[in-house]
Amino acid sequence: MSISKRVKEKRMELALTQAELAKRVGITQQSLQKIEDGRTQNPRKLLSLAKQLRCDPEWLLSGHLDEVREERSRYNNQNSTNNMRPLLSQNTLFGRQDSTADTMLEAPHSASSKAFWFMVIGDSMSSISGLSIPENYLILIEPEASPKHGDLVLAKLNTSQEITFKQLVMDAGNRYLKPLNSNYLPVQLNSDMEIIGVAKEAKRHLC
Structure with a gap:
């Protein structure tokens, strides 16, 4: 799977439009479209793109690493015992x-x-x-x-x-x-x- 397919797949999984994702990353929608079309293979804002897509930047770029999900919450209760x-x-x-x-x-x-x-x-x-x-x-x-x-x-x-x-x-x-x-x-x-x-x-x- 290419970076273009990985980006598009993750964006759709998060129910984001191209415009929404581009705004969060800090690029134009046209730039994001070039990535998803395969015209841009090495995005300059790879780290920001990976952060917004909740995945590892190396995996996003090469596909060789396992996906790393962001923690869904900051509210880890260390004292939770039993039920x-x-x-x-x-x-x-x-x-x-x-x-x-x-x-x-x-x-x-x-x-x-x-x-x-x-x-x-x-x-x-x-x-x-x-x-x-x-x-x-x-x-x-x-x-x-x-x-x-x-x-x-x-x-x-x-x-x-x-x-x-x-x-x-x-x-x-x-x-x-x-x-x-x-x-x-x-x-x-x-x-x-x-x-x-x-x-x-x-x-x-x-x-």
């Missing part, structure tokens, strides 16, 4: 102190060591029909899961320092965060937003 996982708040996820930091809750045995619980804020995921996850429900977030179309995901809005819980929708190469509550509008995922992980379980908080 207890931490309840993290919006403050905790942005590195601020919070009184809930020491709260541990039981999780399925299938949960990874990086999984954590989060309490739903607001009613944007509450629906009168179909799937509904009301405010104050607890959701188990799995940072190591690869988000795909239709998944319920937790995302960071870095500029406003907010955490949002929405359904990931992919349409025509674009990605959106869609509320289950029809009173709210979908928001297109942009470079200011970062998906933290995928919700694997939801339950009512009884305490």
Whole structure:
């Protein structure tokens, strides 16, 4: 497989358009098109391109090395033992102190060591029909899961320092965060937003 095919394959896997990837890398869309067409075999911004495609630059260039995935999350809980996982708040996820930091809750045995619980804020995921996850429900977030179309995901809005819980929708190469509550509008995922992980379980908080 050539570098052109590897770049295009990785870009499509991440559901990015040529324009989106080019902007993140810092090149023009025409330059990226030349790479994917095979006209450019040794990109000047190889390291930046590999970083945005979440792969090893040597693998991207030559195909000889195994793909190296970026870590899906920075929230590696070193104290997770057995099937207890931490309840993290919006403050905790942005590195601020919070009184809930020491709260541990039981999780399925299938949960990874990086999984954590989060309490739903607001009613944007509450629906009168179909799937509904009301405010104050607890959701188990799995940072190591690869988000795909239709998944319920937790995302960071870095500029406003907010955490949002929405359904990931992919349409025509674009990605959106869609509320289950029809009173709210979908928001297109942009470079200011970062998906933290995928919700694997939801339950009512009884305490």
